Amino acid sequence: MKNKINKLTFTSMEVRKKILELITKSKSSHIGCAYSLVDILIVLFYEILNVNKIKSVSPDRDRFVLSKGHACVALYVILSKLGFFNKKILNTYYSNNGRLAGHPVFGSVPGIEASTGSLGHGLSIAAGMALSAKLDNKKYSVYTIIGDGECDEGSIWEAALFATHHKLNNLTVILDKNGFQGYGRTSDVLSLEPLRRKWEAFNWNVKEIDGHNILQIYNSLANIKSKKPLLIIAKTVHCKGIPFMEDSLMWHYRSPKEDEFKKALCNFGDKIK
Numbered sequence: 058m059k060n061k062i063n064k065l066t067f068t069s070m071e072v073r074k075k076i077l078e079l080i081t082k083s084k085s086s087h088i089g090c091a092y093s094l095v096d097i098l099i100v101l102f103y104e105i106l107n108v109n110k111i112k113s114v115s116p117d118r119d120r121f122v123l124s125k126g127h128a129c130v131a132l133y134v135i136l137s138k139l140g141f142f143n144k145k146i147l148n149t150y151y152s153n154n155g156r157l158a159g160h161p162v163f164g165s166v167p168g169i170e171a172s173t174g175s176l177g178h179g180l181s182i183a184a185g186m187a188l189s190a191k192l193d194n195k196k197y198s199v200y201t202i203i204g205d206g207e208c209d210e211g212s213i214w215e216a217a218l219f220a221t222h223h224k225l226n227n228l229t230v231i232l233d234k235n236g237f238q239g240y241g242r243t244s245d246v247l248s249l250e251p252l253r254r255k256w257e258a259f260n261w262n263v264k265e266i267d268g269h270n271i272l273q274i275y276n277s278l279a280n281i282k283s284k285k286p287l288l289i290i291a292k293t294v295h296c297k298g299i300p301f302m303e304d305s306l307m308w309h310y311r312s313p314k315e316d317e318f319k320k321a322l323c324n325f326g327d328k329i330k
């Protein structure tokens with residue numbers, strides 16, 4: 058397990074470095090919220106999801122929906138590393154007529170199961186997929202990542218009701234609790250607390266983890282046995298991995314300037330390609 062964790066930690070550094078390069082080059086946004094979910098995405102795609110079935114679009118594949126679609130650059134980097142599409146395509150991120158838009162588009166590249174970005178909808182889509190699995194007697198599982206600010210959307214709570222009503226124990230939601238949304242701290246804009254008790258009141262099984270601790274992420278996702286849908290509240294840090302950019306709202310929308318890019322790059326050392 059120790060080796061596995063070291064490998065995944067190394068991969069997360071590689072992914073973070075590539076995200077930094079892509080966001081800086083394209084002058085796009087959302088580095089903070091892409092970095093907060095990198096470790097979760099890596100455990101999902103390298104350890105939990107049946108990736109080969111997803112690649113071959115098997116009807117039995119697990120489904121993953123990135124509900125907080127604005128963080129999709131992290132997903133693109135991981136999909137390209139896993140061979141879902143040619144790495145050259147990655148360099149067209151955010152460019153005119155490119156396939157990798159600033160928000161995920163269903164069918165743009167393999168591995169994107171839903172168009173998201175308008176917040177509050179990914180969980181409903183995932184719940185529909187989970188219900189579909191039940192109706193078709195299929196064994197696949199459905200996973201989605203939502204943001205804490207995204208929980209301001211009423212549709213999140215409608216989907217939460219729907220999932221327990223239909224006993225969707227094949228549905229896992231990971232809530233990336235980085236404490237920010239577009240214009241401020243989530244606690245200042247619209248407080249969600251007591252968050253755990255709210256989801257429990259909606260009859261969900263709830264776990265709380267450190268969203269950057271690879272072992273905790275893995276343990277929370279492996280061998281899930283529950284009669285209810287599962288919500289994992291992952292406490293994360295906005296822009297985790299670049300200390301001078303961590304936990305600052307600025308990095309929701311701003312992209313690094315040349316000097317900031319160079320300073321940020323120092324965090325990754327020579328071994329990270």
Ligand SMILES: Cc1ncc(C[n+]2csc(CCOP(=O)(O)OP(=O)(O)O)c2C)c(N)n1
Pocket residue numbers: 090093125127174175176177203204205206207208233235236237238239240243309
């Ligand atoms: C329906 C909707 N309203 C507003 C936005 C603009 N928007 C993009 S990201 C964002 C913040 C979302 O916060 P959170 O879900 O906590 O994600 P984070 O970026 O903090 O990871 C907002 C408001 C949107 N994409 N969709």
